[in-house]
Amino acid sequence: MTEVTNTPNRPVSVVGRIADTLQLLQDSMPIQRRIVRAGDSVYQVGQAFGSLYIVNSGYFKMVNLSGEGREQVVGLYFKGDWLGLDGIATSHYACDAVAMDTGEVWAIRYDALIQAAVRTPALLTVLHETMSRELTREHDSMLSLCTLPADARVAGFLRYWTDALAQRGQRTDQITLRMTRAEIGNYLGMTLESVSRALSRLARGDVIRFTEKGRRDIHIPQVEALTAFIQGATVAPMAGALH
Amino acid sequence: MTEVTNTPNRPVSVVGRIADTLQLLQDSMPIQRRIVRAGDSVYQVGQAFGSLYIVNSGYFKMVNLSGEGREQVVGLYFKGDWLGLDGIATSHYACDAVAMDTGEVWAIRYDALIQAAVRTPALLTVLHETMSRELTREHDSMLSLCTLPADARVAGFLRYWTDALAQRGQRTDQITLRMTRAEIGNYLGMTLESVSRALSRLARGDVIRFTEKGRRDIHIPQVEALTAFIQGATVAPMAGALH
């Protein structure tokens, strides 16, 4: 009686994997816990690399800064996700990792991890699978960014968020976005107005519903409707449920 | 008097790093060489994961397929780059890796690599840095995709290609694209017509020049002009050199 939606190509219980990983880390190496508040950054671009951070609670975004001031949200991170992997190559973090809410991260020294891996090879497996999964996830982001129209990208964003919660064993019919329309738009490569309009259209088509209090809480009657909307956009753009 | 452009946050000689890595692999574990021809795939999505592939020569693209038939070029790979890292997480490759020209890859078994790493820890460093660099590269792709107008994206693509060649010690003033306009467009999230027009405009502004023979060979008078064009687009869109 697992509560978890069974997504293809994923272990049946992601909850289990995350719990196991956290336990494994805790057992095999020193861990530094750190509480962060909304807006705090776990690390910043250019800072000397030393540690990886595993999200224990809260919601985080990864922001990539270009030299000329353009900035881009390149990833969202939930419990069990790792932060700081981009720093390994150059010994300096390449992004900012920013908390979108109060949360806790576990800092582990990278060198300590490598040393511990000699005695506990499973650590290596975990690290590699994490990085590999991250690569695949970004490939999927690029696919969405490049092939989906704005409305479908927003729908895809909502489904990604609910999937992430579902995999962590939380209720999936109701989500509270920790991001402003501007942040969502940045992440999805569009303006905040487009995000707002897309959400309004999704609500009009009853794919989502706004709760009475606040437009940041979103009720999702059935996830399948979201998925259908995304796919519908690729076949016959805008033919789905809309006014 | 080094021929290599000195990009920030990168070792001075990438040529050296690549050569060292190839040598290290060759010395410490069994390698299976494999010749591929244009259009051949090194591996395909869904195929059981077992090996990583290091590009020894040629040009490769990574293609991500969605269930509903959308497809997206998510990366370009040159000598020294690794293919197959996306397969580690699920034990199945998540993309297609396709040769864009005749080339050679070195196949190494992932399990053999992990075992060899016990005696040669440098192998681990190489693997981790490679994956980390790959993550950063994709963050940069997303930044370009989301924040740059079409013309600048094409300019960025050309600069990425020339940088890759320059880092490998090849001439940088002249490049031969191994991709059709459609492939470039797919990679950059736009149509082939937009790519063609962007190239024409860049040529009109003398940022690039077409060689007399074929529109696939592109001459680049000075890379700085490309860079300036990209940055110009972010500050005052379309204010650069154009008709």
Added chain:
DNA sequence: CGCGTTGTTGAACGACGTCAAACGTTGTGG
């Protein structure tokens, strides 16, 4: 030589961005 593939260019359309106005929410200080 004829034909398929690839690339270029033009014209019309449409999706999305820009600009602007109005409203709701939250927090702060009088």
Added chain:
DNA sequence: CCACAACGTTTGACGTCGTTCAACAACGCG
């Protein structure tokens, strides 16, 4: 408790960048 400001969101009108559709040109190949 209210007034006010700062911020976030929604919605409309309008402009534009990029797509779509189409015709044509340049190769490469049988």
